[in-house]
Amino acid sequence: MAFDFEEWYNNLTKYDTIFKYSGEITSEIVTKTLDDAEAILFEYGLDKKKVKRAYNATVEALQNLFHHSITKPDGEQYNKFGAFCFRLHHDNLDIITGNYVMFDIVPILRDRMNQINLLDEDEVKELYKKILSNEEFSDKGGGGLGMVDIAKRTGSKLQYAFFEFDEKYSFFELKVNV
Template sequence: MEYVFDLHKIMLSKQLVLVYEGEFTQDITKSVLSMAERNLESVGEEEGIKRKVFNVMVECLQNICKHTDIVINEQYTKDNAIFIIGKDKGDYNIISGNSIQKKNIPGLTDKLNLINSLDKDGLKSLYKEIISNTELSDKGGAGLGFVDMARKSGQKLVFSFHDVDEESAFFILKVIIGKDKEKLAI
């Protein structure tokens, strides 16, 4: 049972407020949101931060629902995504991890690098350009999730890809919501 103790220690040292692993559906999204909301409520978090965390959570969770690729692997399937909320010196880290097909890595990397290269006004223009020129995709997305997360965060999106097997990778995204107003105004 040592691993339980170890896992718990990691959760405490990393100040993980919420960890969920498994299948992601709209119903689970709603449950995770309400759990996180209660948690932020109970620690008396300020309204502005709560709203930003909530918004980014919604986009993160719905991204997992819509964009996790079907990967044929013993350990990683569509139902093995992870969602974490952690704290770091008063900042909130909203982290998602899900499996994707390796062929989707370049497109995803380009999209995220473009977003990270833009300042506040650049992100606003990109948002307006996408919203005025695109229709909802078959999966029901507007293609605005990452841009919106970057805008709500005011900081760069942190992401990485990890090898699963020849065909597939695990995509991790971290969005930081900080209390520092100056940081938010980048």
């Protein structure tokens, strides 16, 4: 059965959700969401170090959405569509994003994340430094560092899933734990 965004989003945000957003992704919305997200993290009494790490990961996650999300193939016709949520269970914070991607980039994303997940913490830090000092900017302005940075800052594995929408589109879910 084809992927159903509303069903995915309802399930995702059913429990422990302290912050959520779904809809159009613009620079202004990223700014507003970051402000709201930071306020929520403090409101829930997380310690400052955790808030900083979570905020950093949130910046990268939302900017990944800004640079790479595409339209929703059904329903609202925004240029960029994405979803974002925080789930807090005891002291465990999950940061989750979701966006549609073209079906043909799924293997590339999967390979990239698998490679990062194979590394231990020190190796992730080394990779970060290597890309920082060597890699050129991509045409979207990202340094190719975003995913590595999220893994480095959170010390978390990149937990991901791809859901097939049709022969052209897939839906990409990314979760990290802080």
